[in-house]
Amino acid sequence: MVDRFRTWLRRQFRVIGAISRKDFLIFLRYPANAVMSVVEPIMWLVPTYFMGLGFSVNGEAVGFAGFTGTSDYFSFAMLGMFMSSYISAAFWGMGFSVQEDMTLGVLEPNWVTPASRVSLILGRSVIMLLLTTINSIVVLAMGAVLFRVNLTGNVLAAVITVLPMLIALTGLGLGIAGVVLSVRRAGTAIDISNWAVTQLSGATFPVSVLPRPLLAVALALPTTYGFDAVRSILLGTKTMLPLKAEIGIMLASMVGMCAAGYAVFKAFERRCRRQGLLGTH
Amino acid sequence: MGLANAIEIDDLKRTFTRRAPNALARLFTRRRTGTGTNADGGSGAGADSSAEAGPNAAGLANNAKRPNSLVAVDSISFDIRAGEIFGLLGPNGAGKTTTIKMLCTLLEPTSGTARVAGFDIVREPARVRASLGTVLSGERSLYWKLTGRENLDYFAALYDVEPSTAHRRIDDLLTRFELTDKASELVERYSTGMRQRLSIARALLANPPVLLLDEPTAGLDPQSARNLRDVVRKLRDEGHTVLLTTHYMAEADELSDRIAIIDHGRVIALDTPTALKEHIQQLHSVEVEIDRAPDGILDELHSLPLVRGVECVQSSNGHETWTIRVLTENSRQTLDALLDLLRAEGERVLNLRVAEPTLEDVFIALTGKSLRD
Ligand SMILES: Nc1ncnc2c1ncn2[C@@H]1O[C@H](COP(=O)(O)OP(=O)(O)O)[C@@H](O)[C@H]1O
Ligand SMILES: [Mg+2]
Numbered sequence: 001m002v003d004r005f006r007t008w009l010r011r012q013f014r015v016i017g018a019i020s021r022k023d024f025l026i027f028l029r030y031p032a033n034a035v036m037s038v039v040e041p042i043m044w045l046v047p048t049y050f051m052g053l054g055f056s057v058n059g060e061a062v063g064f065a066g067f068t069g070t071s072d073y074f075s076f077a078m079l080g081m082f083m084s085s086y087i088s089a090a091f092w093g094m095g096f097s098v099q100e101d102m103t104l105g106v107l108e109p110n111w112v113t114p115a116s117r118v119s120l121i122l123g124r125s126v127i128m129l130l131l132t133t134i135n136s137i138v139v140l141a142m143g144a145v146l147f148r149v150n151l152t153g154n155v156l157a158a159v160i161t162v163l164p165m166l167i168a169l170t171g172l173g174l175g176i177a178g179v180v181l182s183v184r185r186a187g188t189a190i191d192i193s194n195w196a197v198t199q200l201s202g203a204t205f206p207v208s209v210l211p212r213p214l215l216a217v218a219l220a221l222p223t224t225y226g227f228d229a230v231r232s233i234l235l236g237t238k239t240m241l242p243l244k245a246e247i248g249i250m251l252a253s254m255v256g257m258c259a260a261g262y263a264v265f266k267a268f269e270r271r272c273r274r275q276g277l278l279g280t281h
Numbered sequence: 282m283g284l285a286n287a288i289e290i291d292d293l294k295r296t297f298t299r300r301a302p303n304a305l306a307r308l309f310t311r312r313r314t315g316t317g318t319n320a321d322g323g324s325g326a327g328a329d330s331s332a333e334a335g336p337n338a339a340g341l342a343n344n345a346k347r348p349n350s351l352v353a354v355d356s357i358s359f360d361i362r363a364g365e366i367f368g369l370l371g372p373n374g375a376g377k378t379t380t381i382k383m384l385c386t387l388l389e390p391t392s393g394t395a396r397v398a399g400f401d402i403v404r405e406p407a408r409v410r411a412s413l414g415t416v417l418s419g420e421r422s423l424y425w426k427l428t429g430r431e432n433l434d435y436f437a438a439l440y441d442v443e444p445s446t447a448h449r450r451i452d453d454l455l456t457r458f459e460l461t462d463k464a465s466e467l468v469e470r471y472s473t474g475m476r477q478r479l480s481i482a483r484a485l486l487a488n489p490p491v492l493l494l495d496e497p498t499a500g501l502d503p504q505s506a507r508n509l510r511d512v513v514r515k516l517r518d519e520g521h522t523v524l525l526t527t528h529y530m531a532e533a534d535e536l537s538d539r540i541a542i543i544d545h546g547r548v549i550a551l552d553t554p555t556a557l558k559e560h561i562q563q564l565h566s567v568e569v570e571i572d573r574a575p576d577g578i579l580d581e582l583h584s585l586p587l588v589r590g591v592e593c594v595q596s597s598n599g600h601e602t603w604t605i606r607v608l609t610e611n612s613r614q615t616l617d618a619l620l621d622l623l624r625a626e627g628e629r630v631l632n633l634r635v636a637e638p639t640l641e642d643v644f645i646a647l648t649g650k651s652l653r654d
Contacts, residue, residue, distance in 0.1 A: 011441060014438050015438055015439060018434070018438030018439065019435075021435070022427065022431070025426075025427060026424065026426045026427065029426045029467075104421060105419050105422050106421070106422060106423070106424060108417055108422065109415075109417065109422040109436075109480075111387060112385045112386070112387065112410060112413070113410060113436065113440050114408075114410040114439075114440065115438075115440075115441070120439075270389075273387065273388055273389040274389050275297075275298070276297060276388060
């Protein structure tokens with residue numbers, strides 16, 4: 001029993017490893033990808049920096065500090081961006097990759113192999129997450145040098161804190177991949193939901209400034225607590241709920257999102273076999 | 282493998298429901314302005330694409346009028362013996378690809394079932410896939426931004442080829458399919474024939490007992506197609522069971538140990554090529570070449586006594602000529618009537634031939650129409 005489980009697990013890792021290797025090779029063959037992934041965030045960060053400067057008095061964003069407990073808007077926004085890139089990875093890395101595979105015509109050749117279809121989808125997120133992390137670290141380092149971001153807190157604690165959020169996002173990505181299977185052109189939908197989740201989680205502003213109905217949505221997103229918790233650890237901002245409660249929420253949503261994502265994917269995958277893959281017909 | 286039958290198909294049926302473009306899809310899809318949302322132009326999708334094209338309201342209105350389900354595969358049953366090449370022959374839209382997709386577990390049957398290497402396609406899909414090498418049509422099925430070897434490396438992991446032997450296996454397959462020289466080149470630089478060989482190599486990675494090949498020679502030049510047929514024969518000789526689909530009569534005739542002729546989702550004949558031809562041995566085919574498209578006379582020919590089928594093809598040699606083939610139980614009588622008819626219409630006969638029946642004639646005799654229709 002244990003042996004069979006171990007064999008099974010080894011297989012899944014092998015499949016995910018092979019997908020990661022393949023994705024990385026393909027990534028390298030489009031050099032523009034690599035350049036853009038560094039340039040793009042900087043393009044986005046520069047105006048944020050000056051915006052933050054514009055609202056500051058002697059380098060302190062006073063109004064902003066009233067909401068968050070830090071007067072350093074730029075560091076706040078930068079961390080938000082750092083983490084929202086993981087949301088993108090979940091939405092695009094898994095959801096959109098399914099669509100990409102369908103359009104390219106490689107989905108079916110993958111699906112006729114004995115490999116588990118869940119693993120085939122999960123595998124697509126690994127390189128995206130890895131590149132996102134490397135990318136964010138580069139940007140963060142550049143930010144530190146160019147814009148004097150100073151992170152004072154415990155980075156390790158922050159990483160451990162967001163881990164459940166990342167796993168939850170992976171579950172979400174699996175569910176999105178399922179939906180994409182039966183929706184032919186999902187690019188727009190992915191774009192909009194990605195943007196909405198990112199913004200409502202408070203990537204660029206404290207969610208406490210939101211009007212009530214939107215605030216309710218924001219508070220229902222586990223990512224909101226992830227952002228909040230990491231900022232409090234690294235920047236010393238005040239949290240909306242006690243840190244322990246936020247971590248609890250993230251752990252619960254991790255379990256919930258993974259279960260829901262798996263169920264949604266399975267349901268849509270079944271539906272696909274019943275009705276035929278839209279993208280390939 | 283020890284099983285007498287590699288594949289057992291039992292009352293397998295598949296219908297496709299034509300829904301109003303599903304609500305979810307409508308909600309999420311960015312609709313392009315103008316007509317023709319479906320730019321894919323996929324094979325046999327013609328009837329379907331109209332539902333999604335055009336503005337919403339019209340799409341829904343059209344939809345209400347059309348029949349809402351289509352039987353793609355209509356309760357087929359047959360066994361494929363271990364070690365044989367089995368040809369599934371039929372025109373476009375006959376249901377060949379749908380059958381293959383059910384067998385490789387991409388599609389669920391609407392009813393009925395099938396077993397591949399003894400495993401049930403609905404209840405044991407993973408085991409079925411582990412016993413199968415599937416080559417679906419379309420050269421986009423490989424990663425064009427990877428080399429040939431990288432493609433095989435990747436799929437070896439998915440097919441669970443023992444890591445310690447994968448490298449050798451890939452080398453062997455590259456050699457066997459004459460791809461060793463090009464193994465380090467990106468697939469985007471391959472020819473169509475090389476891509477098709479690589480796809481077959483991929484299907485063989487795990488050395489599966491059963492191979493499914495969907496139109497393996499479609500789009501290949503004659504030389505590559507011939508080489509590919511040699512490959513298929515060798516695979517059979519090595520003990521693989523091969524199920525291949527084709528709409529080329531000659532190919533099915535040349536390759537298959539047994540053939541099932543399929544039309545509108547139904548198997549209308551199943552036998553060895555020789556037996557199928559013997560079946561209509563008493564028939565003859567009369568061919569006349571004329572210099573313009575025959576308009577009304579095809580129907581008239583059809584209604585002549587003793588005539589079992591009529592087809593008309595435009596010559597492929599660039600000349601503006603048409604060949605009418607008439608399948609008849611008595612060539613002499615039909616010949617007279619045929620010439621009378623042509624003369625009455627003022628047609629000029631360029632060429633005339635009475636021939637032995639071909640497999641194509643079997644199809645015409647069975648369905649009253651040509652494979653190319
Ligand atoms: N996913 C699908 N949705 C709706 N109709 C389909 C789908 N796949 C195939 N069909 C229809 O089923 C019929 C059989 O198609 P197919 O099996 O592809 O034929 P063949 O491979 O013999 O050309 C065709 O009429 C085709 O339009
Ligand atoms: Mg087909």
